[in-house]
Amino acid sequence: MFQIARDVFIEARRNHFFWLSLGISILFLFVTASFTSTDEAMRGKLFLESGISILWLVHILLAVFFTTETLYDDLERKSIYYYLVREVSRLEYLFGKFGGIVLSVGASLLITGIVFTVCATFLNGFQPRCLVGLGFIFLELTLAIAVLVLFSTIFTKLISIFAFFFLFFFVSLLEHYLLGADVGSLVKGFLLLIPNFKYYGYLNMIVHAKEFSLKYMGFLSAYTLVFSMSSLLLATLQFERKAL
Amino acid sequence: MSLRFISMEHASLLIENLEVSLSQGLLKPHKKILFEVSLKVLPARIYAFLGPNGAGKTTTIKSVLGLLPRFSGKIELFGREVGDPELRSRVGYAPENAYFSPYLTPREILRSLGYLSGLTRDTLLERSQSWLELLGLLEVQDQQVKTFSKGMKQRLALVQALIHDPDLLIFDEPTTGLDPLGRNYVKEMLRELKKQGKAVFLSSHHLLDVQEICDDFCILNRGKILLEGSSKDLLGEKGNLENFFVEKVREDRG
Numbered sequence: 001m002f003q004i005a006r007d008v009f010i011e012a013r014r015n016h017f018f019w020l021s022l023g024i025s026i027l028f029l030f031v032t033a034s035f036t037s038t039d040e041a042m043r044g045k046l047f048l049e050s051g052i053s054i055l056w057l058v059h060i061l062l063a064v065f066f067t068t069e070t071l072y073d074d075l076e077r078k079s080i081y082y083y084l085v086r087e088v089s090r091l092e093y094l095f096g097k098f099g100g101i102v103l104s105v106g107a108s109l110l111i112t113g114i115v116f117t118v119c120a121t122f123l124n125g126f127q128p129r130c131l132v133g134l135g136f137i138f139l140e141l142t143l144a145i146a147v148l149v150l151f152s153t154i155f156t157k158l159i160s161i162f163a164f165f166f167l168f169f170f171v172s173l174l175e176h177y178l179l180g181a182d183v184g185s186l187v188k189g190f191l192l193l194i195p196n197f198k199y200y201g202y203l204n205m206i207v208h209a210k211e212f213s214l215k216y217m218g219f220l221s222a223y224t225l226v227f228s229m230s231s232l233l234l235a236t237l238q239f240e241r242k243a244l
Numbered sequence: 245m246s247l248r249f250i251s252m253e254h255a256s257l258l259i260e261n262l263e264v265s266l267s268q269g270l271l272k273p274h275k276k277i278l279f280e281v282s283l284k285v286l287p288a289r290i291y292a293f294l295g296p297n298g299a300g301k302t303t304t305i306k307s308v309l310g311l312l313p314r315f316s317g318k319i320e321l322f323g324r325e326v327g328d329p330e331l332r333s334r335v336g337y338a339p340e341n342a343y344f345s346p347y348l349t350p351r352e353i354l355r356s357l358g359y360l361s362g363l364t365r366d367t368l369l370e371r372s373q374s375w376l377e378l379l380g381l382l383e384v385q386d387q388q389v390k391t392f393s394k395g396m397k398q399r400l401a402l403v404q405a406l407i408h409d410p411d412l413l414i415f416d417e418p419t420t421g422l423d424p425l426g427r428n429y430v431k432e433m434l435r436e437l438k439k440q441g442k443a444v445f446l447s448s449h450h451l452l453d454v455q456e457i458c459d460d461f462c463i464l465n466r467g468k469i470l471l472e473g474s475s476k477d478l479l480g481e482k483g484n485l486e487n488f489f490v491e492k493v494r495e496d497r498g
Contacts, residue, residue, distance in 0.1 A: 001355045007348065014347035014388070077343035082404060084339045085309050086360045087329050243266055244311045 001096040004083065008070055008100020009107070017065060018108060025058045025112040034120040042125035048130070051116050054138055059109050060168075063141050064161060066101045067148040072157045081243060091236045094149060098232055101145050109138055132212060139224040140200040144168070146228035147195055150235040153242065172198035195227045254323060256412040256443035257285040262317035264303055265429050277360070278467045279305045281317070285445045285460075286492065290438055292454045295446040295464035296493055301447040302340070304464070305416055308445075309337055321412065333361060336410035340403030340447075341419040346390035350381055353389070354407055361408035368407070375403045378436075379429055394421035402430065404439075413437060415446040419453060431457055455485035463489060465496045 012018050032050045033043075074080040074097075080139040083093050120130050147167065149161035175191045175198075199220055262281040265274040278300045285291040295301050302434055307315045310326055320327040322334060344353055351372070358368035376382040379399040389397065398421050405413060417426045427450070435455050448454050455475065462472035462497070470492050471478065479488055 003359050007345065007352070007356050009389065011347040041341050046371070053285045073343075073345075078341070079343050079345065081309070081311065082344075082357055083360065084311060084333060085335065086357065086408075087332050088360055163423050191269060200280065241313050243313060244306070 001092045001099065004088070004093060004096025005099035005103060008066075009103045011070070012066055012100070012104030013030060013107075013236070015066075016061070016075055018104070020207065021058050021062050022108055025054060025108075028054045029112070029115050029119055029171070033123060040198065042124070044120075047123055048120060048161060052121065052130075052133055052137075054129060054190070055109065055112055055116060055134070056140075058112075059137065059141055060106055063101065063145050064148060066104055066242060067145050068152060068157050068160060070097055070101060075244070078135050078244075084244070090239045090240040092154075094232060094236055098145060098149050101149075101209065102142055105141050105145065106138060109134065132217070134227050135217075136220065138157050139220055140197060143224050143228050143231075144197055146235075148230040150231040153235045153238045167195065168197050173215050193232065198222060253289075254256055255284045255320070256287050256322060257283075257445055258318070258320040258323075259283050259304070259308070260318040262304065262315060262319060264300075264307055264315045265311060266303070266312075276467065278307075279462070280465070281469055283462050283469065283472055286437055287411070287439045287441050287443045289459040290434055290444040290446070290457050292458040292461035293445060293464065294451070294454070294489060295447070299464045300467040301417060301464055304338075305414055305445075305447065308414065309335070318351055328421055329497075333408060334411045335414065336405035336408065336412070337414045338398075338401040338416065338418055340420055342395060342397040344389045344400065347388055348352060350376065350385045350403070352405060353400070357388050357404050358407050363408060371409065372403065377405050378433060379403055380426075395423060395426045397428070398422055399426060402433065405432075411442055413442055413444045413446075415444065415448075417448055419448060419450050420445055425451060436496040451489055453485040454480070461485075463492055470496055 022188050029047075029051050032054075078091070084090065088096075108147075117130050120127060144164070148160065148164050151163050154160075155163060156169070171191070171194055175196060248315075260282045262278055263276065264278040265276045268275050281300070283291075283293075293304070301469060303312070306312050308319055308326060309322075310332075321328075321331045324331060342392055348356075354372040354376075355368060363371070364469065372385075373382065376385055379402060380401065381396065384392070384396065389400070392400070398418070402415070405415070419430055422430065427432055432483055436444075437444055438459075447459075458475055460472070460474050461478070463470045475485070479485060479494060
């Protein structure tokens with residue numbers, strides 16, 4: 001499993017898209033830190049808001065790109081056979097790929113997160129909530145990658161991407177409307193079982209300095225762990241049945 | 245299905261009455277691909293698995309490798325039922341149209357696959373160097389695969405299949421994309437493997453090459469084995485495999 005994760009990490013490091021996204025993020029952070037406003041206090045606030053948003057956006061796109069590319073390439077071009085004909089189970093293969101993608105996206109987030117934190121400290125003084133915010137993005141990316149791995153074992157590449165963004169943007173809205181509406185408890189229960197990204201509300205916390213509690217951080221970590229593992233186990237079950 | 249041509253000594257690969265049906269897509273019925281396929285591959289022999297495109301060769305190979313979740317019939321490797329993960333360390337496989345991550349080098353690929361096969365660092369180094377040298381890839385072992393030609397990738401696929409010193413080698417079109425020199429390397433390699441007592445099971449459309457090296461063969465057409473036996477018995481001393489193959493497949497098609 002670690003060998004597979006390591007390969008994915010090496011591949012990602014040598015992929016032009018990895019460096020391109022890293023370059024764009026850092027460039028954007030510097031531009032935002034330098035030119036967004038002449039008022040220093042406003043500039044600090046704008047930097048936090050736009051900086052964290054760009055890091056989130058770039059890394060979500062990176063997670064989608066790496067997950068779909070890595071898994072579909074292996075499946076379509078049959079390089080998955082090199083692993084599965086050895087003493088590697090399908091579960092180990094999927095968890096290895098997942099680990100490698102999380103590591104790759106995490107490495108990019110770490111580098112850009114350091115740049116973000118240095119710039120934010122320079123503009124606003126050191127704020128621990130920036131680090132917590134970056135941690136929340138990492139948790140959200142972990143869940144996103146697990147969900148994408150699951151979809152990749154079920155759907156074609158395009159449908160996987162579409163299904164992921166639908167889940168990402170619309171499930172919290174659906175939940176908001178349906179949980180308050182007069183629908184059956186089965187529908188409500190089903191909605192609660194679907195991974196929901198609305199819990200990762202780091203923007204308010206960072207930009208508007210809203211309080212965050214250790215309890216909430218614990219909840220979010222547990223939520224990520226439970227839903228990521230469930231997604232990966234479901235992916236394995238589906239994958240075991242698949243003729244390759 | 246008759247196995248009469250080959251002695252009944254312990255087989256590296258034994259398939260009996262294999263039947264496979266595959267899904268054709270959502271809401272479509274399963275299609276039967278293989279019908280009572282039976283064959284036997286013995287140690288220290290090269291067995292050619294022949295058939296026109298779409299005959300079911302790759303499906304048979306996938307069944308042997310455990311890549312298909314469902315099939316009926318019996319598949320045994322070294323006298324034990326396929327599905328036992330421990331058996332995988334005794335099998336090496338090179339697929340048709342070899343593809344590797346373009347960003348990795350042969351050294352990295354072999355290290356990773358070698359470790360997954362349970363090799364130690366020293367053994368891995370020794371084996372990878374000797375096979376890379378034999379197949380003419382030693383000098384490019386630190387170049388990323390994206391710079392490789394199709395033939396070089398094909399040869400790398402062969403090396404990864406050999407790296408853990410398996411007893412049964414399964415090669416799906418091993419000479420696809422290779423120039424005459426590359427094909428010669430592969431034929432030499434196959435002879436060497438046979439000398440070492442390995443069983444080789446290969447599918448190929450290069451029938452002249454196959455005739456030169458194979459001991460036994462079978463012809464699969466539309467999911468059924470048309471005939472199976474040793475080259476000597478089926479072709480005689482001066483027979484031509486290509487003509488024989490075309491004749492038998494045409495006969496079967498009526």
